[in-house]
Amino acid sequence: MSVLVVGSMAYDSVETPFAKVDDALGGSATFFAAAASYFAPVNLVAVVGDDFNFADIDFFKNKPVDLDGLKTEPGKTFRWAGKYLNNMNDRETLDTQLNVFEKFNPVLPQKYRNSEYVFLANINPDLQYNVVQQVHKPKFVAMDTMNFWINDYLPDLKRTLKVVDALVINDSEVKLLSGNSNIFKGAKLIQEMGPKTLIIKKGEHGAILIHNNAYFNCPAIPVEDLFDPTGAGDTFAGGFMGYLAMTDKVNLDTLKRAMVMGTVMASFLVEDFSVNRIKDLSKAEIQARAKVLLTLMQVQEDGDWIKI
């Protein structure tokens, strides 16, 4: 099954305590597609300016990524500049130039409208809503959001929440959106707003899946030398949605495994700037790291060890 992603394509300038890069390829749709395409075909919807260098996305040519939904508009490509501080624990945005992204109004190519797995990256909730209306029979729709939309566009956001299956969100946003500082109580309140599946990202503490009444905790892979976390959330989402589309089953077991694959893809991403590390992975590398992650979380069961 194919995955549709609607989001941004951008140039990022990133400064970390260790290194610096200017105008590196970024954007939510880019990271998502790079990760998801190891698992399933991706239909990408985004917009770039006429300054965009298409050689930067040459690596998509060898991957099942359909770029017919990538539009070029007169003007400059979305640019973001940021700086990581305090051992990557804090991020400061230095500059945001929306450019052509400001008027982004995603219209899906006809052939994308049969997509069954849909990821609405972090854009205006009103646009996210319109995208869902354009898809004929989606099986599983997941969305991202951020504090900006929660604070200033809440009615729009709530309308979109009603039409999605899953929300990808970080722990502080759970508190902000629900108004409850207990993450599990907050999650229940958000489930009442629509999505029955929540993926709560906690950075170095991993991520929590809440699916109906069930919980699952997926640890992060220990990273001693975090290089650049930009795009980790979208890369996680790409591994997650790509895996679901590959199996074409959505249940607690496949969702757990999808969490594992999301975590694995994000763990590669942070090892280099931009999409450099996830451009050209082998399936064997991905599988090997998934096995490492499982050793971090699995308790060996030899019959009834719980007997005390």
Place this chain on the structure above:
Amino acid sequence: MSVLVVGSMAYDSVETPFAKVDDALGGSATFFAAAASYFAPVNLVAVVGDDFNFADIDFFKNKPVDLDGLKTEPGKTFRWAGKYLNNMNDRETLDTQLNVFEKFNPVLPQKYRNSEYVFLANINPDLQYNVVQQVHKPKFVAMDTMNFWINDYLPDLKRTLKVVDALVINDSEVKLLSGNSNIFKGAKLIQEMGPKTLIIKKGEHGAILIHNNAYFNCPAIPVEDLFDPTGAGDTFAGGFMGYLAMTDKVNLDTLKRAMVMGTVMASFLVEDFSVNRIKDLSKAEIQARAKVLLTLMQVQEDGDWIKI
């Protein structure tokens, strides 16, 4: 095998956003023994004042807890008063009266000196060191500590670290003790100080086991109504050490399971004040909750699901 614990017995006055209790039974040795005694016999070393009401520890009578190492000294029992704020995320100490605990100088009864599993609760590292010297052939010695000892008693602490197998510590203390803000790099630096096994507590984010080069992540059980976290760390340690002593095997598998049992016991503890919730659990309750915890962390394996 029996577990030796050397620590405090105290009266705690605790205020939470929901309730308040005065002079409730507390102390590291108390919480530890209450939890560990579900798994293995416990030898307890602590000191109380002549004001101590022994009826408060009547519940130990039905448990394999040897109290010959509990001394009564003239004066008052150790008292602590604290207040939890901001949905239990912060704790403020209102009052600490060491009383008889100030001159605590643990001397092990002869019969305790053959203990094979030893837990040195959070006391002066010099006393912890002296305790280890009194045990003939310990198989596994674990210690707790805190920022106060790291900041002001570092040489003593480093001497003790050299003679223990495991350190139970929280994530901020890892950074303080190692001087490194990356938890995994910090952990390696601490391993070089002595203990090859670290149990890093992260509160609502669970706990990490580091054993030689292996990692294991144990999530916390989702708690919607945290009642009183006082003693959760010592209760965790009690479940952890008790389980190891019960199996009498120390390897990566048993350490992982011990993490599960520690987490389970702590999850009960926080449901009420003092030791109230863990005084009288059934083994079935403990087993059932361990199974719940496993569902939060285990990915169902049906053959080669990792194939992509």
